[in-house]
Amino acid sequence: MWDSRLRVKTLLLGASIIASTAACGGGSSSPAETVPPGAFVVKAVPTLRFDATKYGPIAAGEITFGYVNEDSIRHTLIIAKDDQKVPNFKLVINKKSDVDSGPVTLDAGTYTLICDVPGHNNMKATLVVE
Ligand SMILES: [Cu+2]
Structure with missing residues (x-):
């Protein structure tokens, strides 16, 4: 009982270290990236x-885009x-559930x-900024 709980804690600690390391990497291809x-x-x-x-209207100025791959x-x-x-x-989003973002x-x-x-010529949309 005591031993198995300790093991779970150790696993969680390991997972959080991996997650924070990935976040520090800052690579736009990191699968850990989420929409800001x-x-x-x-x-x-x-x-x-x-x-x-068609997207918008959105306000002019600095806009942070998040791009999510559901394909x-x-x-x-x-x-x-x-x-x-x-x-x-x-x-750029390379695979399913990938997220990229930038201002x-x-x-x-x-x-x-x-x-x-x-071949993705069909992927066009209008964005209105005002
Ligand atoms: Cu495309």
């Missing part, structure tokens, strides 16, 4: 779609306006969300 609080969430869903065709293959998220990619922003500053306007994986 307050993030604007976009999901990739079967088959080759975002979870909406089973690699997807990316980039943002374009007038056929120009918004620089320094790309989220981007957007002025008011109408943007297009795109997955640029070859």
Whole structure:
């Protein structure tokens, strides 16, 4: 009894060390990454779609995007306006339940969300920022 409880405690301690080590890694491909609080969430869903065709309106300024993979293959998220990619922003989710997130500053306007994986041309959505 005493012995088995000790073993459970040891296991829990080990698990928390692994979790905190993963968090410190900060890699965007870490499976431990979760959507930050307050993030604007976009999901990739079967088959080759975002979870909406139109997002927003959301407020202009710095926006943290969270990208969640509810599909089973690699997807990316980039943002374009007038056929120009918004620089320094790309989220990548490689497999089911993967999450990536990151900030981007957007002025008011109408943007297009795109997955640029070859063959995923269908993954386009409108984002309205105001
Ligand atoms: Cu895709």
